[in-house]
Amino acid sequence: MTTRILGIESSCDETAAAIVVDGREILSSVVASQVEIHRKYGGVVPELASREHLRDIVPVVREALEQARLSLADIDAIGVTRGPGLIGSLLVGLTYGKVLAMSLGKPLVPVNHLEGHVHAVLLQAHLDKREPEMPAVCLIVSGGHTVLYEVKSELLPAGAARVSGLPSPSRFVYSRIGQTRDDAAGEAYDKVAKILALGYPGGPVMDQLAAHGNPEAIRFTPPVTKGNPHDFSFSGIKTAVLRHVRAHPEMQAEISARRGGALARGERKAEQLRPLCSAATLDLVASFQKSVTSDLVNRSLAAAEQRGVRSVLVSGGVAANSELRRTFAAQGPRAGFDVFFPSQALSTDNAAMIAAAAFSHLLAGELADNQLNAEANFPLA
Ligand code: KG4
């Protein structure tokens, strides 16, 4: 017997739906991104995000069904993001999921968005036929989150095995090791991109521009997080970039030229911006990237060491960063760790990860009742 779950995700600025079988096999995954809408504001505008989710949710779910060649009657359960996220955004997906479940008479499974990100790595690992040894340490690093968890796998009772037909169904339990005390890493990228007039979102463009700069040019002081060495802090380095720019008037002139020129004309690709960046700016971008990614890698590996685990999972929008992947791939194995990343599409917000995370909760009978509400702050652990 197989279980087909329709996943629905609307926690931030992506409206997404996907169908996943038994928490592992992706039949379809559709994402409608709102990035073009929020770009001119330099960040997600919550009010606009909710309106776009309302517009997109029905066609996105319909497309996920069409791509999987299924109808709603073929779906066994609906998994929906309950939080954390923007409350107005969450409410659109959650309400739609709730109404669908009620009208179809199917179970509704509430999912923590962060648990979804953990499952994005596990979906990829399954595709790659390279399962991580558990327990693991998981770094979730995006525009909204930078957090480290320990993930343990726990066998579900025999009843769940009968329902699922799987030999040993398990669920995951989480404990939080550390989190950012101020900005998320992606937020720091976006803020630095705003300071330097490199467009929005900042991460992908800065990642490409960094390849043309010297990462050793500027030494930023590594953040100190007293009390918990596994916590993060990125606001200091963002302020250091601002101070650096203020101390270099020629950089300010260059920034004004980009802002009033290329960006105003909508030219925001890395290859369009690169000729408008001096060597000093490219060095600054490369040094910022080096500093942020080294910190993410060092703290994640230190946490894995401290917890005595072998596997490190990395997920979230910033997991797409090329320097982060390179550094983890080089330093992880050297220190005795296996590092796992999702594909680019599974790194950023999507609903396949929500449907995958919903599966074990469905088997465990952890279903929503009529009172289910969205939670803007919804800690995983
Ligand atoms: O997970 P995501 O799509 O949305 C949430 O924030 O939940 O992540 C978006 C964030 C943005 O801050 C963006 O600048 C960053 O991920 N990002 C990157 C890269 N691609 C996306 N940051 C660094 N390097 C990248 N290649």
Ligand code: ZN
């Ligand atoms: Zn996310």
